[in-house]
Amino acid sequence: MDRIEDSGTLFEEDDHRAAFIFNAGHPPTTSTQKPTPRPAKRRKVLAQADASGRAHQVSPAELAFPPLFNGAEGPDAVRLRKHLFETAWPVLEDRIQNILRDANRNTLDEVTSFLQRASEAETGKITAGFIITGPSIASQHLLFEQLGEHLCTATRARFVRLRASEAPNLKAVLKKVIRDASASGSDGEEDGDVEVSQGGRKYLDYDLEALHVSLLQQQQSPRVVIAFQDSEAFEGGLLADLIALFHSWRDRIQFDLLFGVATSVELFQARLLKSTARQLYGAQFNVVQADSVLESVIKTAVAGSQAALRIGPSLLQSWVDRQKDQVAGIQVFISALKYAYMCHFYANPLSVLLARDGRLDRPLLQPEHIEAVRTLDSFKAQAEAAVEARQLSHAQSLLQDDDYLVVQILEQSQKRSEYLLRLLRSLHLVAATGLTSTSFTDLYILALSSGIDIDQSSGTVPLEDAVKRLGPDEFLSLIDRLLMAVQTGSPELGLDAWESEADEFVGSLTDLRDEVDGLRERSKGNGALLKSKYSAQSRVLRTTVVAQKVQLSQDSATLTDEDKAFTKAVDSLLGLLSQTLNCGPIDDLFLHEAWVLDSKSPYQDVFVPRPGGTFGRALSRPHDYLACACCAKANGGMASTLPTTAILYHLYLEAGALINVADLWSAYYALVGDEAEPGLDERSALACFYRGLAELRMMGFVKPSKKKADHVAKLKWLF
Amino acid sequence: MARKKTAGEATVLRPSRKREPPVDPYEAPDETETPRRRRRLETTGPADGNMEESRNSVTEDAHPAVKTTPAKRRGRPPKSAAAGTPNAQATTPSAKRQRPLAETPVRLNRIDTPSRRNIADRSARRKSARALIDRVIGGAVSDEEVEEGDIAREIYESSEDEEAEEGEEGLDGQAEAQEPITPSKPPGRKRRAPTRKRSPTPPRDLPPHEQYFYQNKPGLAKTSNNTLSSLDLLTHDEYFSVLRQLKDPHAADVNFLQNLHAESFAQWAFELSQGFSTCLYGYGSKRRLLHNFAAYLSSQNSHRKIVIINGYVRTLTARDILSTLTAALPSTLTSNTSSSGGLNPSTTLQNLLTHLSTTTTSPPGGGLTILINSIDSPSLRKPALQSLLSRLASAGAAHPQIHLACTADTPDFPLLWDAGQRASFAFLFHDCTTFAPLAPCELDVVDEVHELLGRRARRAGGKEGVAFVLRSLPENARALFRLLVGEVLVAMEEGEGAAGQGGGGEEEVAVEYRMVYNKAVEEFICSSEMAFRTLLKEFHDHQIINSHKDSIGTELLSLPFRKEELESILEDLMS
Numbered sequence A: 001m002d003r004i005e006d007s008g009t010l011f012e013e014d015d016h017r018a019a020f021i022f023n024a025g026h027p028p029t030t031s032t033q034k035p036t037p038r039p040a041k042r043r044k045v046l047a048q049a050d051a052s053g054r055a056h057q058v059s060p061a062e063l064a065f066p067p068l069f070n071g072a073e074g075p076d077a078v079r080l081r082k083h084l085f086e087t088a089w090p091v092l093e094d095r096i097q098n099i100l101r102d103a104n105r106n107t108l109d110e111v112t113s114f115l116q117r118a119s120e121a122e123t124g125k126i127t128a129g130f131i132i133t134g135p136s137i138a139s140q141h142l143l144f145e146q147l148g149e150h151l152c153t154a155t156r157a158r159f160v161r162l163r164a165s166e167a168p169n170l171k172a173v174l175k176k177v178i179r180d181a182s183a184s185g186s187d188g189e190e191d192g193d194v195e196v197s198q199g200g201r202k203y204l205d206y207d208l209e210a211l212h213v214s215l216l217q218q219q220q221s222p223r224v225v226i227a228f229q230d231s232e233a234f235e236g237g238l239l240a241d242l243i244a245l246f247h248s249w250r251d252r253i254q255f256d257l258l259f260g261v262a263t264s265v266e267l268f269q270a271r272l273l274k275s276t277a278r279q280l281y282g283a284q285f286n287v288v289q290a291d292s293v294l295e296s297v298i299k300t301a302v303a304g305s306q307a308a309l310r311i312g313p314s315l316l317q318s319w320v321d322r323q324k325d326q327v328a329g330i331q332v333f334i335s336a337l338k339y340a341y342m343c344h345f346y347a348n349p350l351s352v353l354l355a356r357d358g359r360l361d362r363p364l365l366q367p368e369h370i371e372a373v374r375t376l377d378s379f380k381a382q383a384e385a386a387v388e389a390r391q392l393s394h395a396q397s398l399l400q401d402d403d404y405l406v407v408q409i410l411e412q413s414q415k416r417s418e419y420l421l422r423l424l425r426s427l428h429l430v431a432a433t434g435l436t437s438t439s440f441t442d443l444y445i446l447a448l449s450s451g452i453d454i455d456q457s458s459g460t461v462p463l464e465d466a467v468k469r470l471g472p473d474e475f476l477s478l479i480d481r482l483l484m485a486v487q488t489g490s491p492e493l494g495l496d497a498w499e500s501e502a503d504e505f506v507g508s509l510t511d512l513r514d515e516v517d518g519l520r521e522r523s524k525g526n527g528a529l530l531k532s533k534y535s536a537q538s539r540v541l542r543t544t545v546v547a548q549k550v551q552l553s554q555d556s557a558t559l560t561d562e563d564k565a566f567t568k569a570v571d572s573l574l575g576l577l578s579q580t581l582n583c584g585p586i587d588d589l590f591l592h593e594a595w596v597l598d599s600k601s602p603y604q605d606v607f608v609p610r611p612g613g614t615f616g617r618a619l620s621r622p623h624d625y626l627a628c629a630c631c632a633k634a635n636g637g638m639a640s641t642l643p644t645t646a647i648l649y650h651l652y653l654e655a656g657a658l659i660n661v662a663d664l665w666s667a668y669y670a671l672v673g674d675e676a677e678p679g680l681d682e683r684s685a686l687a688c689f690y691r692g693l694a695e696l697r698m699m700g701f702v703k704p705s706k707k708k709a710d711h712v713a714k715l716k717w718l719f
Numbered sequence B: 001m002a003r004k005k006t007a008g009e010a011t012v013l014r015p016s017r018k019r020e021p022p023v024d025p026y027e028a029p030d031e032t033e034t035p036r037r038r039r040r041l042e043t044t045g046p047a048d049g050n051m052e053e054s055r056n057s058v059t060e061d062a063h064p065a066v067k068t069t070p071a072k073r074r075g076r077p078p079k080s081a082a083a084g085t086p087n088a089q090a091t092t093p094s095a096k097r098q099r100p101l102a103e104t105p106v107r108l109n110r111i112d113t114p115s116r117r118n119i120a121d122r123s124a125r126r127k128s129a130r131a132l133i134d135r136v137i138g139g140a141v142s143d144e145e146v147e148e149g150d151i152a153r154e155i156y157e158s159s160e161d162e163e164a165e166e167g168e169e170g171l172d173g174q175a176e177a178q179e180p181i182t183p184s185k186p187p188g189r190k191r192r193a194p195t196r197k198r199s200p201t202p203p204r205d206l207p208p209h210e211q212y213f214y215q216n217k218p219g220l221a222k223t224s225n226n227t228l229s230s231l232d233l234l235t236h237d238e239y240f241s242v243l244r245q246l247k248d249p250h251a252a253d254v255n256f257l258q259n260l261h262a263e264s265f266a267q268w269a270f271e272l273s274q275g276f277s278t279c280l281y282g283y284g285s286k287r288r289l290l291h292n293f294a295a296y297l298s299s300q301n302s303h304r305k306i307v308i309i310n311g312y313v314r315t316l317t318a319r320d321i322l323s324t325l326t327a328a329l330p331s332t333l334t335s336n337t338s339s340s341g342g343l344n345p346s347t348t349l350q351n352l353l354t355h356l357s358t359t360t361t362s363p364p365g366g367g368l369t370i371l372i373n374s375i376d377s378p379s380l381r382k383p384a385l386q387s388l389l390s391r392l393a394s395a396g397a398a399h400p401q402i403h404l405a406c407t408a409d410t411p412d413f414p415l416l417w418d419a420g421q422r423a424s425f426a427f428l429f430h431d432c433t434t435f436a437p438l439a440p441c442e443l444d445v446v447d448e449v450h451e452l453l454g455r456r457a458r459r460a461g462g463k464e465g466v467a468f469v470l471r472s473l474p475e476n477a478r479a480l481f482r483l484l485v486g487e488v489l490v491a492m493e494e495g496e497g498a499a500g501q502g503g504g505g506e507e508e509v510a511v512e513y514r515m516v517y518n519k520a521v522e523e524f525i526c527s528s529e530m531a532f533r534t535l536l537k538e539f540h541d542h543q544i545i546n547s548h549k550d551s552i553g554t555e556l557l558s559l560p561f562r563k564e565e566l567e568s569i570l571e572d573l574m575s
Helices: A002-010 A037-052 A076-119 A137-155 A171-183 A208-217 A238-250 A265-271 A292-305 A312-326 A328-347 A349-354 A367-376 A377-388 A392-400 A402-435 A438-451 A465-470 A473-489 A503-526 A561-578 A601-607 A611-620 A644-654 A662-671 A682-698 B004-017 B033-047 B051-072 B079-083 B086-110 B115-137 B145-165 B171-186 B208-215 B234-245 B253-263 B263-275 B289-298 B318-330 B330-337 B344-358 B383-398 B419-425 B443-450 B461-469 B476-500 B513-522 B530-539 B563-573
Strands: A020-021 A126-132 A158-162 A221-229 A254-261 A280-287 A539-546 A550-555 A659-660 A702-704 A710-712 B277-281 B305-310 B368-371 B402-408 B428-432 B511-513 B546-550 B555-558
Touching: A002 A137, A020 B318, A037 B402, A076 A126, A076 A137, A076 A292, A076 A328, A076 A349, A126 A238, A137 A158, A137 A221, A137 A254, A137 B145, A137 B419, A171 A208, A171 A221, A171 A238, A221 A438, A238 A254, A254 A265, A254 A644, A254 B277, A265 A292, A292 A312, A292 A328, A292 A438, A292 B145, A312 A328, A312 A438, A328 B263, A349 A367, A367 A377, A367 A402, A367 A644, A377 A392, A392 B086, A402 A438, A402 A473, A402 A561, A438 B079, A465 A561, A473 A561, A503 A561, A539 B051, A644 A662, A644 A682, A659 A662, A682 A702, A682 B443, A710 B555, B051 B079, B086 B530, B208 B428, B208 B443, B208 B461, B234 B419, B263 B289, B263 B402, B289 B305, B289 B368, B289 B402, B305 B318, B318 B344, B318 B368, B368 B513, B383 B419, B461 B476, B461 B563, B476 B511, B476 B513, B476 B530, B511 B513, B513 B530, B513 B555, B555 B563
Parallel strands: A126 A254, A126 A280, A158 A221, A221 A254, B277 B402, B277 B428, B305 B368, B368 B402
Antiparallel strands: A020 B305, A539 A550, A659 A710, A702 A710, B511 B555, B546 B555
């Protein structure tokens, strides 16, 4: 407390400065505004701040994770966690970036080829590409960045990106265009923003002549591509002026325009003058839908075998929902994923169990680790299962023998990869059957939460009926698809082909295929259609009209021998599939806590905060935060010991739309005045009252009202 | 007989209200509303009981009713008792005719125009009164008509209730219906529907949106007329001297909370290093917390420059931010941009960013950390500044040269950013409720409260400030201000004369721009409108004048001072 008071007096002079360079006292910084007459004191403060800020010893050079287990975690384990994070995340990040880039590739190619074609065709107009980006302005950034790179290499044009916020008026736009266009490609030669001079003549920095000259000097193609990222945000008049200006410069500099359009080209055109629109020669391009991008990101980075950390089903579901409900953009999803990795490796001591290549060994696991493992739910489930299976010695060793447990723990790594492989293969095969309309994301979430089972009535992925209803041709193509899936694997999911490992499965499939193929040939020879018990309408409803009366009669279609054999084949395929496409939910696994993150709590608070609720809670129940003895009794109600603003907040909640400050004051004073417990005299109470009222106003709860004297208006009802 | 007696008593109450204006001929016509309203409220109080039955046969009771009237009226001189005779009653029609005429303009000045609902009610009441009259005149009463009559009466009486509660109904409808209604009472009628009663206590546990509509019902905003005039408001000096002696009983807990948050420093630093920005929100000052965080960061990595931006400083501009950032960077850039540093902010920012992107491989850790106090403060709320900050932050996401952490003080801060900006900030939000009191530099408590109360303390010390400003202005500016003060004072006098005392309170009095200009020309203060504008501009700059347009577009000028202040200013100017 003293320390804070002390430092308070210290940096007071900085408080009134709008912006300053923080000077901690020790190594001299470039800011020399202050001669620092009190270095001694400063150093002392800092040392104290250090001592209280972090109780542990970390070398200041590297930004290390703090040790967990109340600081008892060994430095090796801490380093291992950090190392795991640093190896796990960048791999994924690269892959995600690749996906995003690939997603835009088509658009990029189209735009580039259009610009090239247009430059060859003599239209006498300005070439304009309209890129329909969709409503998420957050994802435009990457697209235009890529466009810039792509166009620079493909057409050797200068690329200038404009955003409405940077371009308030014509002059500013021109300045930016000239600076960017003449700067790119010739770094260092000139600073870009200063005027270009030639033969003693100087150009104003918004004169396009300057750009012309500089392009001539550099002997490059006089071609400049200008991209308006958020064209809707530009003023219509400004756009019209720019287009007219660029058009008039066409004979000297070739301008091509690109517009990012969030709504539709028609709306965009409606904002332009007809004469302006006539100067454009345009084409429209669509960007890949956000949904499909999201799906491939999930496939690669969340579900794929590369992902070290598994995102649990409920957390993943909430992310996906947020993408759909709020137009959040894929960047938000990626941030959330990254933050999940950060959380896991930063705060979960058991994340060291993810280590591979023998980096995880016996000495690394401290007693605390083992203790932590024994508190896990999955450990409990494991032990109970062992007891129920009458493996009492196993259960006892789990509970008592540390070394035995460590062996078990080390074995889990293998089991984890087996489980994941099985899960992904099953999912891949399910997707390959093409019999389910569920999207991969939903399928994956479902599989994690409740496993995969194709049983019709109880299963999570009810494929049974669909398989039964297959005709012979579909049956054959299904088997082909399955075989193909096994043979190629899935590069998106990071699955290699596993033909060699699944001899039995492949063998059975091939046998079935051959058999059904033969059956089909035979029944074709017989002139009958091959059908199974399930697919054929085995009972045909016959309608006969006899003497003007309709007679319904059921007729059991007879199944030929081939049909019976086919039915058998369908049954055996079903058996095969239900045996292969089978996988338990993820939280059945022992030690899944070490590699699955399924808690929404940090994510919700950190990405989707509810500040209104937080402020409301702080003010209505200060005890929740302060944990002071005096306010414990209030329990969300009013008490004279509450902080002033909290008392005023309670009164505020009770008040109507218009609040009489005089009454508010008397109510407040009656509560805290002389008779009450703190017993403030009038002037001190008034000072507190002032402070509380000012804070309420600063937080936007009240505003001045002119309706009556000394009244304020309420502004907040919803928190 | 007992029934008769109660009826008699009750009738006393009602006519005493009804006939009150004519009954007292000495009543001043411009009597203020309040006493009458109070009386009305009092009368309705006991009337709740069996006043229902009162009207059954008023014709018989009329006489005793009138007689007892004065007895019920408290504090009236006995003279009025004499007036309460049938003689006085004879004056009723004339009073009836005059009353509304005399009343209407006064009323309009004092009360808000009647809401649409009131008007509708009144017309319904008029109609129902007419229906009742017709029925009485027609004589024959069938069963159906009785029912109809019930509805009509209910309408009529419900509005009476409201009138009694709100006390601000127009008298005209009442006067119209007054006479004929009395005899028409059918005996023993239960009249007041209990549902019509409005409870004075608000309904509890309404959801917030219902609460909003409930509290914003027209006519519901009833607050007392108390003002703070009896209270000696605090001055800056007194506030601080009192505050210095005050001991916060929660200081230890606040400190504890602070230390609790301080334990997250390592986590925040990690998040910053991963390309996220952190945003600390919650009730209480987070300035100290951020400062300690800065100390922590610099102890971790002394090569990183840390720039602190105090958003709460009201004069903060983009240039302040950029020049500090530029100064914090290695000298190569400083020398480079010093020539063009005076250019517009976007150019400087561009240079800054290009510099950062070209020096990615500078010595490890040699980056820039930006800490912003109160990112949602009024001076930082401008979109241009937020987009500048978001560009800085997105540069940080691209290559970890720039880290950004900020604090937010209001509950509505997420509204500052659109989706694009928020994505480029890549915020992680942390609840950092500190309960620490806001420092004087963050919040000017006294000014803030006075501004809230319409006392306007920020204007350079009120009257003294004006004198100071005017001393530095030319003679004709002073003359113009004198003219303006005079006009406003005249307008205030007139306004008060028209509105009666104690009306709308601190209504700001404004004078027409045109009128002031014409007078200024007449007095040779200025010769052209241009010059006039220039003079006004000076006043605007010092915030000693306000101008706004009214609903029909007339430009109005007003002075942000109270009457007493204006008077003393005028005295100073005249001397």
